[in-house]
Amino acid sequence: MHWDFNTSGLTSARRKLRHGRRIFVTTCALAVISLPAFGQDAGSTSETEPAGKMEQLRRQIVDKGLAFLAKEGQSEQGTFSDKVGPGVTALAITSALRNGQATDDPMVAEGLKALEGYVKPDGGIYGNGRLKNYETCVAMVCFAEANKTGKYNQTLKRAKEFVTGIQYGEGTKDPSDPWYGGVGYGGAGRPDLSNTAYMIEALRAVETPASDPAIQRALVFISRCQNLDSEFNDTQFADKVDDGGFYYEIPTTKIDPSTSEERFTPNGGLRSYGSMGYTGLKSMIFAGLTKEDPRVKAAQAWIQDHYSVEKNPGMGSAGLYYYYHTFAAALDAAGLKTVADSEGTQHDWKADLVAELAERQNEDGSWSNDNQRWFENDKNLATSFALMALGHCQ
Secondary structure (H helix, E strand, O other), rough: OOOOOOOOOOOOOOOOOOOOHHHHHHHHHHHHOOOOOOOOOOHHHHHHHHHHHHHEEEEEEHHHHHHHHHHHHEEEOOEHHHOOOOOHHHHHHHHOOOOOOOOHHHHHHHHHHHHOOOOOOOEOOOOOOHHHHHHHHHHHHHHHHOOOOOHHHHHHHHHHHHHHHOOOOOOOOOOOOOOOOOOOOOOOOOOOOHHHHHHHHHHOOOOOOOOHHHHHHHHHHHHOOOOOOOOOOOOOOOOOOOOEEOOOOOOOOOHHHHHHOOOOOOOOOOOOOOHHHHHHHHHHHHHHOOOOOOOHHHHHHHHHHOOOOEEEEOOEEHHHHHHHHHHHHHHHOOOOOOOEOOOOEEOOHHHHHHHHHHHOOOOOOOOOOOOHHOOOOOOOHHHHHHHHHHHOOO
């Protein structure tokens, strides 16, 4: 499936190029994307040579990143950053599997064994219970990647029952409730777009169809997290921003816009930002929406208006590596090779992202964020997100 993001009439600055290595790779990418849409053979030398150079660089930085995780990131117990629970371990091993590592690779095998130790009698896969949904969902994706032999069939079956059991459904929320269909970090309490998206991804990873009731309930919540004045968003926030982007949570109490300019607009709307925009689009694709759906059209218009690999639009450097992961996952799910920016310039997003991550990689092979928000100063977490993003750039 290939979706055309070539919407016109939107405004934002073009991406600027910086240092030599990035300029070289991006120039190679431009040689690809400047070709006409038709009339150029897919296997021609002019197209495959730049693509080959991009893949060579991608593989080079992936190998360095995996080496960091194996030599510096993993503990003797097989875990990664285990003080915050099993989530980073699941992300790290998933990033390795998605970049070609086999299940008998020592780092992967030790990580999977460690992750198995977090399986609970209730079917969840978590640590102290504070992040039950998030940790179980990322563990499900990891085990699904490693399940070619069916070893984790029962574990995944029970985990699926666990995460769908803590989702807000008819038994806990009326469909008219703005929290209906959502899920939060620990189940009970405020749901959010990120955790709900993790649940959808986990369900699809275990081959749950898009039509499954849990996924369709989640779609109701996700649609209410979109800044779109439509029949799909009946919250008070639908028409206050109306830019097609997405926000993290749906407040149910009166808000004071002056308390957070980052979150709220002066008229009491909820600001859209990059990582949630791509999370929303990816989740809608996984839930079976097509490019003709007005929610998808609005989301793709927002993405075009805010195309960037240099920042998390609306958040700057905060959550940058999570943004890279959602950016790549959503565009890959949409089957896109290029994305038009607001000026109509087509971008080979894979080449752009590979070049950016090559520039940002630390000497030791890791990635890290100077902005400590959401723990991205943890090299294991940032490196796992970067490698998962690069896995979508093959």
